[in-house]
Amino acid sequence: xxxxxxxxxxxxxxxxxxxxxxxxxxxxxxxxxxxxxxxxxxxxxxxxxxxxxxxxxxxxxxxxxxxxxxxxxxxxxxxxxxxxxxxxxxxxxxxxxxxxxxxxxxxxxxxxxxxxxxxxxxxxxxxxxxxxxxxxxxxxxxxxxxxxxxxxxxxxxxxxxxxxxxxxxxxxx
Numbered sequence: 001x002x003x004x005x006x007x008x009x010x011x012x013x014x015x016x017x018x019x020x021x022x023x024x025x026x027x028x029x030x031x032x033x034x035x036x037x038x039x040x041x042x043x044x045x046x047x048x049x050x051x052x053x054x055x056x057x058x059x060x061x062x063x064x065x066x067x068x069x070x071x072x073x074x075x076x077x078x079x080x081x082x083x084x085x086x087x088x089x090x091x092x093x094x095x096x097x098x099x100x101x102x103x104x105x106x107x108x109x110x111x112x113x114x115x116x117x118x119x120x121x122x123x124x125x126x127x128x129x130x131x132x133x134x135x136x137x138x139x140x141x142x143x144x145x146x147x148x149x150x151x152x153x154x155x156x157x158x159x160x161x162x163x164x165x166x167x168x169x170x171x172x173x
């Protein structure tokens with residue numbers, strides 16, 4: 001198991017928020033993977049047909065799950081050493097400091113995007129005309145509800161990352 005370099009100057013709340021943000025995607029990813037392999041989750045057959053799952057549409061569902069998990073995992077870089085110094089496996093950048101504004105800008109854009117996505121999901125799910133069982137609609141809402149926290153948690157960790165990194169940076173001359 002790789003050694004995780006948790007930074008000593010990161011408060012507990014920021015570590016918990018980063019882990020929370022990274023985990024918000026797990027329920028919806030598992031739900032998509034269930035659909036991809038043909039596990040019934042309470043949707044009507046027309047919904048599965050529209051997604052093309054199981055079938056070629058399953059590749060999209062698996063890909064979306066993997067990509068969203070990868071982006072969520074990047075939140076941990078805001079509280080660990082690899083968010084301050086490029087890891088050794090990245091050619092040309094390894095060992096160099098991650099620019100504060102790069103980390104903050106990417107994470108801030110991610111926080112904004114995921115917050116908007118969460119709000120749009122709530123609006124869409126409340127106004128959607130889905131063919132699903134009551135259980136299916138409840139399950140859909142339960143597995144996607146944690147995504148409402150992704151943006152705010154990522155935003156809080158991003159602000160902390162920026163403040164911590166700027167406080168540690170020498171003032172320009």
